[in-house]
Amino acid sequence: MMIWDYINAMENKDYVALSKCFSENCRLFDYCPGNIGQENFFIYGQRAIDMFYHNKFVLGGLSIVDPFIVDERTVNFYATYGGVILHAVATIESYDHKTGLIQEMVIRPA
Amino acid sequence: MGIYVVTGGTSGIGARTVAILKEKGHEVVNIDLKGGDINANLATREGREKAVKELHDRYPDGIDAMICNAGVSGGCGNIPLIISLNYFGATAMAQGARDLLEKKHGSCVVTSSNSIAQGGARMDVVGLLNNQADEERILNLIKDADPKTGHTFYAATKYALARWARRVSADWAAHGVRINAVAPGNVHTAMTDKLEGAHRVAVEALPVPLNYGTKDLMDPLDIANAIAFLASPEAHGVCGVVLFVDAGTDALLNSEKVY
Numbered sequence: 059m060m061i062w063d064y065i066n067a068m069e070n071k072d073y074v075a076l077s078k079c080f081s082e083n084c085r086l087f088d089y090c091p092g093n094i095g096q097e098n099f100f101i102y103g104q105r106a107i108d109m110f111y112h113n114k115f116v117l118g119g120l121s122i123v124d125p126f127i128v129d130e131r132t133v134n135f136y137a138t139y140g141g142v143i144l145h146a147v148a149t150i151e152s153y154d155h156k157t158g159l160i161q162e163m164v165i166r167p168a
Numbered sequence: 169m170g171i172y173v174v175t176g177g178t179s180g181i182g183a184r185t186v187a188i189l190k191e192k193g194h195e196v197v198n199i200d201l202k203g204g205d206i207n208a209n210l211a212t213r214e215g216r217e218k219a220v221k222e223l224h225d226r227y228p229d230g231i232d233a234m235i236c237n238a239g240v241s242g243g244c245g246n247i248p249l250i251i252s253l254n255y256f257g258a259t260a261m262a263q264g265a266r267d268l269l270e271k272k273h274g275s276c277v278v279t280s281s282n283s284i285a286q287g288g289a290r291m292d293v294v295g296l297l298n299n300q301a302d303e304e305r306i307l308n309l310i311k312d313a314d315p316k317t318g319h320t321f322y323a324a325t326k327y328a329l330a331r332w333a334r335r336v337s338a339d340w341a342a343h344g345v346r347i348n349a350v351a352p353g354n355v356h357t358a359m360t361d362k363l364e365g366a367h368r369v370a371v372e373a374l375p376v377p378l379n380y381g382t383k384d385l386m387d388p389l390d391i392a393n394a395i396a397f398l399a400s401p402e403a404h405g406v407c408g409v410v411l412f413v414d415a416g417t418d419a420l421l422n423s424e425k426v427y
Contacts, residue, residue: 105380117373117374
């Protein structure tokens with residue numbers, strides 16, 4: 059399941075593997091940072107995900123722990139955004155039916 | 169052809185800017201600590217006053233552009249120098265040359281940084297710089313700051329510099345002088361070439377989208393071309409702008425911000 063690949067990449071802070079979970083013209087929105095006074099994440103395109111998460115994993119203090127996969131489209135976890143921990147749920151909103159790659163993912167506070 | 173003044177023109181972005189302007193046939197004056205046409209320490213009040221006086225002596229009929237580029241990085245380990253050179257060395261030189269710019273309806277460009285959009289600036293220091301602007305008192309307030317936090321002070325000086333340019337731009341424009349800021353991304357320099365370990369990892373974690381797939385930083389020439397444009401008459405309609413010249417880094421990290 060793609061959700062496994064996604065969560066493995068996030069846990070390992072592997073931004074290259076993470077980007078490979080997504081289709082070329084994907085979208086990823088993360089509405090958690092806004093809950094703690096930071097800018098939400100809006101990322102468009104597979105390579106942008108690679109570069110964006112490279113930055114956030116190394117300089118932005120982003121990490122996740124204790125993931126719980128709810129179903130093939132949904133996982134919740136505890137995410138740390140620069141030292142602040144939030145309970146988050148990530149949902150695959152749509153995916154490419156041929157490749158299985160994620161087209162749109164939304165992460166919200168759980 | 170015009171008279172263009174560049175601070176910090178001996179190396180890096182400044183040197184590339186000097187070269188471009190000379191290629192275009194302009195008379196260029198480099199003000200720098202060493203190797204300049206005017207040698208002055210812009211981190212000190214005396215050095216700035218000396219340089220401004222020299223400009224007035226040489227060009228009583230005015231200058232076409234003042235490019236305030238001199239600065240040091242956050243990794244220099246000297247926070248007072250970051251404050252004095254990056255902020256006061258730029259604003260004082262711009263203000264000191266303003267009457268010369270008015271005479272020729274010239275333009276001013278200050279070098280900021282795309283780090284101003286990455287949330288790392290000490291905003292209390294930004295406020296002190298923009299609203300108090302008392303160099304001695306600010307230096308006294310930060311005298312015990314840890315040199316390892318230089319990057320937060322660097323971002324603060326560059327944020328304050330961009331905001332200062334925005335603040336004064338309307339009034340300067342009403343006097344016929346344009347002022348803009350460029351916000352460069354990570355630029356390839358002799359200093360960045362030598363970075364190792366955690367510093368290298370950190371630099372590479374600020375991606376340069378136009379160089380995707382490589383670990384290359386930006387060429388200083390890319391920044392210099394933008395500065396030369398903003399300083400030129402071709403940019404006549406551009407005033408009060410903070411122009412990100414970072415090969416896409418800011419758009420990557422802040423895609424929703426359009427203003």
